[in-house]
Amino acid sequence: MRTSNTDRSEAHNAEVKKKILDASRALLLADGLDGFSMRKLAARIGYTATGIYHHFPDKQDVLRALMDADFKAFRAGLGRIGKVDDPVERIRRMGMAYVEFASEHPDHYRLLFMTPQLKHSDTDIARGDPAEDAYAFLRGAVAEGLAAGRFRPEFRDADELSQIIWAGVHGLVSLHIAKGGDDWVPWKPIRPAFRRMNEALIRGLTTNDV
Amino acid sequence: MRTSNTDRSEAHNAEVKKKILDASRALLLADGLDGFSMRKLAARIGYTATGIYHHFPDKQDVLRALMDADFKAFRAGLGRIGKVDDPVERIRRMGMAYVEFASEHPDHYRLLFMTPQLKHSDTDIARGDPAEDAYAFLRGAVAEGLAAGRFRPEFRDADELSQIIWAGVHGLVSLHIAKGGDDWVPWKPIRPAFRRMNEALIRGLTTNDV
DNA sequence: TGACATGCCTAACACCGTTAGGTATGATTC
DNA sequence: GAATCATACCTAACGGTGTTAGGCATGTCA
Numbered sequence: 001m002r003t004s005n006t007d008r009s010e011a012h013n014a015e016v017k018k019k020i021l022d023a024s025r026a027l028l029l030a031d032g033l034d035g036f037s038m039r040k041l042a043a044r045i046g047y048t049a050t051g052i053y054h055h056f057p058d059k060q061d062v063l064r065a066l067m068d069a070d071f072k073a074f075r076a077g078l079g080r081i082g083k084v085d086d087p088v089e090r091i092r093r094m095g096m097a098y099v100e101f102a103s104e105h106p107d108h109y110r111l112l113f114m115t116p117q118l119k120h121s122d123t124d125i126a127r128g129d130p131a132e133d134a135y136a137f138l139r140g141a142v143a144e145g146l147a148a149g150r151f152r153p154e155f156r157d158a159d160e161l162s163q164i165i166w167a168g169v170h171g172l173v174s175l176h177i178a179k180g181g182d183d184w185v186p187w188k189p190i191r192p193a194f195r196r197m198n199e200a201l202i203r204g205l206t207t208n209d210v
Numbered sequence: 211m212r213t214s215n216t217d218r219s220e221a222h223n224a225e226v227k228k229k230i231l232d233a234s235r236a237l238l239l240a241d242g243l244d245g246f247s248m249r250k251l252a253a254r255i256g257y258t259a260t261g262i263y264h265h266f267p268d269k270q271d272v273l274r275a276l277m278d279a280d281f282k283a284f285r286a287g288l289g290r291i292g293k294v295d296d297p298v299e300r301i302r303r304m305g306m307a308y309v310e311f312a313s314e315h316p317d318h319y320r321l322l323f324m325t326p327q328l329k330h331s332d333t334d335i336a337r338g339d340p341a342e343d344a345y346a347f348l349r350g351a352v353a354e355g356l357a358a359g360r361f362r363p364e365f366r367d368a369d370e371l372s373q374i375i376w377a378g379v380h381g382l383v384s385l386h387i388a389k390g391g392d393d394w395v396p397w398k399p400i401r402p403a404f405r406r407m408n409e410a411l412i413r414g415l416t417t418n419d420v
Numbered sequence: 421t422g423a424c425a426t427g428c429c430t431a432a433c434a435c436c437g438t439t440a441g442g443t444a445t446g447a448t449t450c
Numbered sequence: 451g452a453a454t455c456a457t458a459c460c461t462a463a464c465g466g467t468g469t470t471a472g473g474c475a476t477g478t479c480a
Contacts (some may be wrong), residue, residue: 012458038437049437051459114324116388127394135395154406160398162434163385164407171381175373178326184337185345188370196364197374201407204414222427226454259468261428269468 017055021047024066034079075134087144095198096171102173138162150206168201226409227265229255238317278335285344297354305379305408312383325383348372360416379409
């Protein structure tokens with residue numbers, strides 16, 4: 001049983017936690033993932049680095065919490081796509097939205113999808129719930145498409161299919177983030193490239209009886 | 211003009227440089243990219259950290275040199291694929307070889323293709339030479355396919371097409387490396403998944419007049 | 421043999437994530 | 451209202467990081 005004391009302090013803690021996460025987002029944007037340090041983060045909210053440790057067990061957990069929050073926001077940003085009836089069309093549009101998100105927030109994208117050893121939490125997101133979990137959202141559309149016989153017969157597993165579709169977007173996006181600054185490769189603009197890739201992949205995955 | 215003195219010392223330096231790169235490879239394998247430190251690297255060859263700086267300007271450059279060397283090795287590993295006549299078949303096989311390489315050397319893969327701000331050197335690899343540059347090798351096959359009218363009419367640019375194909379493999383592989391340890395997603399085995407993805411993408415890219 | 425270049429060293433700087441231990445504030449209880 | 455107590459935050463420190471400044475000792479060359 002909690003006393004009213006801890007209630008108030010919990011309200012305070014929630015507020016501080018939010019301030020930390022907001023500052024984390026800003027710091028990530030300003031200094032990138034490599035320049036992200038506990039001391040700099042603390043300075044942004046007028047704390048000492050150790051102060052953060054009363055609200056998060058370690059740096060990984062700060063980033064993980066930020067990741068969870070923004071993963072939810074990312075799913076929310078997929079917005080009205082859910083209302084599109086045709087599951088394949090929904091998949092098509094999710095791809096474009098994904099590219100938009102990654103292009104506009106490359107450091108967040110890198111944190112969310114390109115950083116090994118950064119696991120999701122056990123608690124903060126309702127896994128498997130399409131309303132919060134973007135993977136579940138994609139998987140739902142795929143399962144619908146499967147049920148409607150929209151995919152070629154060799155594709156039977158909704159997870160494998162989801163991962164293939166995800167990989168297509170992720171591949172183009174993450175190559176641009178990791179190697180886009182490298183003039184080794186004459187990089188082509190990502191949006192038109194992805195549009196064509198998306199069409200090609202969907203054409204190759206689906207039955208074409210229109 | 212160099213004197214014979216520097217000739218000898220250059221031979222020595224080359225030897226040390228090789229020792230450093232070999233130790234780097236081993237350290238990367240043992241401790242991963244995050245555990246890679248100049249002090250640990252130096253200890254492996256019986257040096258102090260500062261000793262390394264006589265052979266490489268900084269840590270990034272050690273990793274870059276390692277990347278260049280192994281990028282060449284990766285291309286070499288593509289081996290006999292070059293002898294396959296059909297360009298589309300060549301592309302298909304490159305994909306599989308790529309997945310093999312990444313699955314067997316995830317830390318190297320991460321260094322090569324998932325690390326931002328790590329540019330290739332200006333000198334160590336003959337860019338654009340299919341014999342040393344894996345991207346050029348892929349692009350060559352793509353250009354052949356284009357010339358033979360094997361791709362759908364909306365695909366005209368060899369670079370864009372190459373990047374789309376590359377993105378497909380890279381997406382699956384890098385998702386597994388970055389997120390494969392995360393039980394959030396019920397990951398499917400990468401090889402069969404890629405096999406199906408490869409087929410689907412190629413089917414969607416090429417004309418199907420067999 | 422003397423001069424010199426240089427490969428490697430020790431010492432140090434400024435940063436990093438993290439822990440131990442203290443202090444002061446503010447709520448709870450009598 | 452006073453005493454107690456939990457706790458949010460602090461300072462100091464540890465062991466690590468990449469990197470630089472400066473010294474020393476070796477080996478080449480005149």
